Amino acid sequence: MKTSFKIGSVMGIPILIHITFLIVLFLFAFVFSSVPEPVGFADVQPALLGYGLSLLITILLFTCVLLHELGHSYFAKSMGLR
Numbered sequence: 001m002k003t004s005f006k007i008g009s010v011m012g013i014p015i016l017i018h019i020t021f022l023i024v025l026f027l028f029a030f031v032f033s034s035v036p037e038p039v040g041f042a043d044v045q046p047a048l049l050g051y052g053l054s055l056l057i058t059i060l061l062f063t064c065v066l067l068h069e070l071g072h073s074y075f076a077k078s079m080g081l082r
Contacts, residue, residue, distance in 0.1 A: 013073045015066070028058040 004016040032054035036042045041057075044050035076082075 010070055011074060011077070013070060013077070015070075021062075025055075025058055025062070028061070029054045032057055 003020075004018045006014055006016050008015050029051070032040045033051050034040060034042055041050035041053045044053060
């Protein structure tokens with residue numbers, strides 16, 4: 001993947017991030033900051049706090065996806081797959 005860059009590895013499993021992740025990261029953060037409660041933070045004052053919380057939620061969401069996918073990779077490695 002020429003459009004991905006490695007940010008590290010866990011248990012010998014390389015972790016690569018595609019460049020479009022940066023676009024999606026800020027897109028999700030924008031959506032979370034524009035939608036009112038209970039899904040988003042549009043009503044939070046000051047607005048900078050709402051943007052910060054939106055970015056934090058987005059990073060946590062993608063961290064959960066990363067951990068989920070690492071679980072798949074770990075299980076595959078334990079079964080002898082590449």
